[in-house]
Amino acid sequence: MKNIAYYITTHGLGHATRSIAIIRELLKDPKLQIYICSKLPKNYLNGCFHSNSIKFHESDTLFGVRYKELLQVDIEKSIDIFRDGIKKQEKYIEKELEFCKKNNIDLIICDICPFPFDVADKLKIPSIAISNFDWYTIFKHIINQKKSHDLYENLEILRESYEKADLLLRLPFSIDMKFFKKKLNVSLVVRELTRDKTEIRSVFNLEEDVLLIFYGLTDYTFTTDELIKKFDILNTKHKELKIFFSKFLKKYIPKREYFRFILEEDQESQDYVAASxxxxxxxxxxxxxxxxxxxxxxxxxxxxxxxxxxxLAKGIEMFGKGKYYTPKALLNGEFENLVNLTYELSKKSISNEIAINGALEVFQIIKKFI
Structure with a gap:
């Protein structure tokens, strides 16, 4: 039996969803014991896995950013998070060293806190980074906006930690992460569907000709009264319209006959995207x-x-069917008729194809390390 410590940041659900896709591949090997190291809610993770080969270890994310109005990064609050994360480095490494020794960890995988790579380095075990960005580059840009030159020395701590990773598996649509000593590009990592469009619609008694829109923002502070009013106006003209929201928004959004919410016990949001x-x-x-x-x-x-x-914006434009709106326009519903726009974008041809078997590729690479 080989033991893997898989560290997942809680900054945004994208880290969790791609890690879930990879871990589901890892679980196909009965000789692997996987410790998910994160502060993601256990009920969420338990709903994603049904395996005795999964155990949980609470581990701090340390780094992230805060936002203010219109999806702008709050520079001051984000720098405070950066300072706090740096202060916690020594205790974090000490705690994770103890955990990894106690559980005889053979490999560390991380998406994408820098300090687990220090732990692996001290234990002389291999480590793999998986991401489309890193916190060194993110905070370098933020610190440059503030011109906080006193923070540059601390910034180098992140870079030095990342340099200790044995390998970076770089996801599509990535920023440049040149300081990792070894990099390997992989295909798109995405959760496989567990139900088809018909199954999802039948759960909500929706006919095939119903037009489904999935509203993907999960933070209630970005769901404005103006947006709801625009949806109401649109619904008066198009009764065939239904809108899906995240279950996290259920208690914040007013009730409407044409609103639907992801079921509380359902963790497979990719099925709802595909059904929309x-x-x-x-x-x-x-x-x-x-x-x-x-x-x-x-x-x-x-x-x-x-x-x-x-x-990510380049990715959706090159490989998908995307249309950009400013944060103000999107959050306030200042777009054209969504029904017409749906049909217009649906007809858009995709000129570039991309492989979506990245989770399997990652699994095959990981096996070489253990």
């Missing part, structure tokens, strides 16, 4: 990868000062 005719959201890895994989039109916006979005 149009997706609305920001360009996170999970949203973009699933829209590209399942060829769904995406009305999207980007986050100011968050560099990850540059690669």
């Amino acid at each position: 005719d149009l997706v609305i959201g920001k360009v996170g890895y999970g949203t973009v990868s699933e829209c590209v994989a399942y060829k769904k039109p995406l009305i999207y916006t980007t986050r100011k000062d968050f560099l990850e979005d540059i690669g």
Whole structure:
């Protein structure tokens, strides 16, 4: 039996969804014991796996950013998170060293906190990074906006930690992560569908001719009254319209006959994306990868000062069916008739194809390390 510690950041669900896809491949090998190291909710993870080969270990994410109005990165609060993460480095490494020794960890996989690579280095065990971005590059840009030159020395701590990784498996639509000593590009990592379009629609008693729109933003602070009003106006003209929302928004959004929510016990949101005719959201890895994989039109916006979005926006334009709106326009529903737009984007041809078997590729690479 080989033991893997798989570290997953809680900054955005895209890290979780792609890690779930990879872990599901790993579980096909009965000789692997996987410890998921994260602060992701256990009920969420338990709903994704039904295996005795999975155990959970609570581990801090440490790094992330905060947002203010219109999906702008809050520079001041994000720098506070950076400072706090640096202060916790020593205790974090000490705690994770103890955990890895106690559980005889043979391999560390990380998406994408830097300090687990310090742990692997001290234990003399291999480590693999999996991501489309890194926190060194993200915070370098943020610190440059603030011109906080006193933070550059601390910034190098992140780079030095990442340099200790034995391999970076670089996902499609990535930013440049040149300081990793060894890199390997992999195909798109995306969760496979567990149900088809007909099954999802039947759960909600929806006919085949119903037009389904999936609203992908999960933070209630970005769901404005103006947006709901625009949906109401659209629904008066198009009674065939239904809109899916995340279950996390259920208690914040007013009730409407044409609103639907992902079921509380259902963790397979990719099935809802694939069952929809149009997706609305920001360009996170999970949203973009699933829209590209399942060829769904995406009305999207980007986050100011968050560099990850540059690669993701290029990805949806090159390999998907995307249409960009400013954060203000998208969050306030200032777009054209969504019904017409859905049909327009659906007809858009995709000039570039991309392989979506990245989870299997990653599994095959990981096996070589253990």
